[in-house]
Amino acid sequence: MVRNRTPRNRRSSRQDAVVVIGLGRFGRSLALELADEDTEVLGIDENPEVVQLLSGSLTHAVRADSTKEDALRQLAVHEFDRAVVAIGTDLEASILTASLLISFGIENVWAKATSEAHGRILTQLGVQHVVYPEHDMGQRVAHLVRGRMLDYIEFEDDFAMVKTDPPTAILDVPLSSSAVRTRYGITVVAIKRPGEGFTYATPDTVVRADDTVIVAGRTRATERFSELR
Secondary structure, three states: OOOOOOOOOOHHHHOOEEEEEOOOHHHHHHHHHHHHOOOEEEEEEOOHHHHHHHOOOOOEEEEOOOOOHHHHHHOOHHHOOEEEEOOOOOHHHHHHHHHHHHHOOOOEEEEEOOOHHHHHHHHHHOOOEEEOHHHHHHHHHHHHHHOOOOEEEEEOOOEEEEEEOOOHHHEOOEHHHHOHHHHHOEEEEEEEOOOOOEEEOOOOOEEOOOOEEEEEEEHHHHHHHHHOO
């Protein structure tokens, strides 16, 4: 077992920490992003080379078999409130690990699924958040390729937010006068002027040609809006 620091044993110290199990491309990216945001991260993987590589970047980097309850308890994983199962290629290990986390009573468990069948099993186990990284990224890129969107986020219930260039029809007049909601079924949430940060849009906001806008609405409505010239 390799680690850079010994985890503390008080549950109160775990409430703002996350355990990431499986440090492949997805798990590693997630763990490093959390660490960059000053989140305490315990990373677990069976590959000693991966653990050694990340030992200086995460709060704790540990080599362990996550399918063994004793190994997880030794690392105090049962004391965490948030855990991510990022194991992708080993279906059995993913399921066994998720099952253990659920049995520990961890409040929020995220798990990577590589197929719909895998996702159904995780859901049946009681995993609260099942994610499909490859599928979701494929959908997102497809939207970006098809339209003029600069960025795209889709939520549940057919709702999306899109970053795009503004069409000519809403330029140089207040948003309230452009009737953007009535005409296009979307809401302009924020705008960004060159050299400035994003600011919230108001009915009095006047959009200019060199602005970037963030709009929200039904998925297809936001797509159609991004395609306007």
